[in-house]
Amino acid sequence: MTSKPSFGFGKLAEIQPAAPEPAAPVAREIDRVADKLGFPSREVPTRRKRRITVDEPTDQLNLRAAIADINRFVEWCETERMSYREGFGRLVAKIGQ
Structure with a gap:
């Protein structure tokens, strides 16, 4: 026994991979073209979320508001460098007055 059995895999090194498939269009590119052609997006607007977390205990207030209003409130709180609690307190x- 000078050679090991190949079990049918002797010509494995001769196999060449197929040409890669063309890449599928990227979602951003599709959105850009659709926007350029005047098609409105059916996706829900992205709601801004606060990035900074606090360690103190908090409570929750749930309300229904327009996303634009919520985004404006969050941006105002971040610009003023205050928590939502402080921003809500100022509005209240x-x-x-």
Whole structure:
């Protein structure tokens, strides 16, 4: 026994891979072309989320509001460098004025 049995895999090195398939269009490119042609997006607008977390205990307030209003509130809080609690407190303080 000078050679090992190949079990049918002796010509494996001769196999060449097929040409790669062309890449599928990227979603961003599709969205760009659709926007250019005037097709409105049916995707829900992205809601901004706060990046900074706090370690203190918090409570939750749920409300239905327009995404544009929520995004504006979040941006205002970040610009003023305050928490949502502080921003909400400022808005509530203006109610009696």
